[in-house]
Amino acid sequence: MGMGMGMGMGSRHAPSDAAAAFRFAQVLTPFWQAQITMDKRAFLHACTATTLAAAVHPLVHAQAPAATAGVAAPGPRHTLLGTNSEGKPVALTDFAGKVCLVSFFTAGCALCTNELRLMREFYTNNRQRDYVLLGVNMDDKNADFMQYIELLKVSVPAEQRFPIAWRNAVGHQDSFGTITRRPTHYVLNRQHQQVLRREGNFLPTDWDDLWASIA
Numbered sequence: 619m620g621m622g623m624g625m626g627m628g629s630r631h632a633p634s635d636a637a638a639a640f641r642f643a644q645v646l647t648p649f650w651q652a653q654i655t656m657d658k659r660a661f662l663h664a665c666t667a668t669t670l671a672a673a674v675h676p677l678v679h680a681q682a683p684a685a686t687a688g689v690a691a692p693g694p695r696h697t698l699l700g701t702n703s704e705g706k707p708v709a710l711t712d713f714a715g716k717v718c719l720v721s722f723f724t725a726g727c728a729l730c731t732n733e734l735r736l737m738r739e740f741y742t743n744n745r746q747r748d749y750v751l752l753g754v755n756m757d758d759k760n761a762d763f764m765q766y767i768e769l770l771k772v773s774v775p776a777e778q779r780f781p782i783a784w785r786n787a788v789g790h791q792d793s794f795g796t797i798t799r800r801p802t803h804y805v806l807n808r809q810h811q812q813v814l815r816r817e818g819n820f821l822p823t824d825w826d827d828l829w830a831s832i833a
Contacts, residue, residue, distance in 0.1 A: 700783035
């Protein structure tokens with residue numbers, strides 16, 4: 619437990635050259651292999667650290683200003699009313715009193731796929747704790763959205779799926795404004811006020827804050 623948390627915190631300073639990054643990833647390999655027995659929080663730190671070190675660590679410092687920490691007063695109260703792939707309504711009001719992680723993504727985005735994989739894991743293990751993960755697909759064409767949904771049906775067990783709305787559906791309404799980067803994530807408190815906005819990778823500190831918010 620102590621070692622896992624130490625690696626998670628250390629991941630904020632990723633190696634600056636390829637050789638160091640490779641050695642860094644090798645150190646983390648045992649954490650991936652031991653994910654079944656590790657504390658959930660330590661595992662999330664380890665897998666997030668691996669992603670940042672091996673693939674996108676140059677973006678960490680550039681992305682940091684995008685977060686609005688929840689240390690001050692919460693931000694605006696958000697609303698969303700849309701439909702899922704079956705035409706059924708999806709609304710934030712369906713999850714009153716729950717902490718919500720709202721993730722905007724597109725089907726062809728590799729970074730989105732990796733982020734949603736980690737978030738699906740977190741959601742599956744914490745959905746009973748007044749927490750919900752809500753996806754908002756931003757593909758222009760309904761065919762691309764539907765193809766993504768069909769892929770999920772054959773690759774992800776039903777109990778691990780989370781609600782997903784298509785933002786370009788007729789009648790869709792939400793208060794999140796213009797989204798220019800995929801993925802973009804919002805953490806909302808139990809009153810659905812914004813406590814964090816993150817463009818790109820969820821950082822280790824973001825996982826900390828989300829974990830604390832549902833404790």
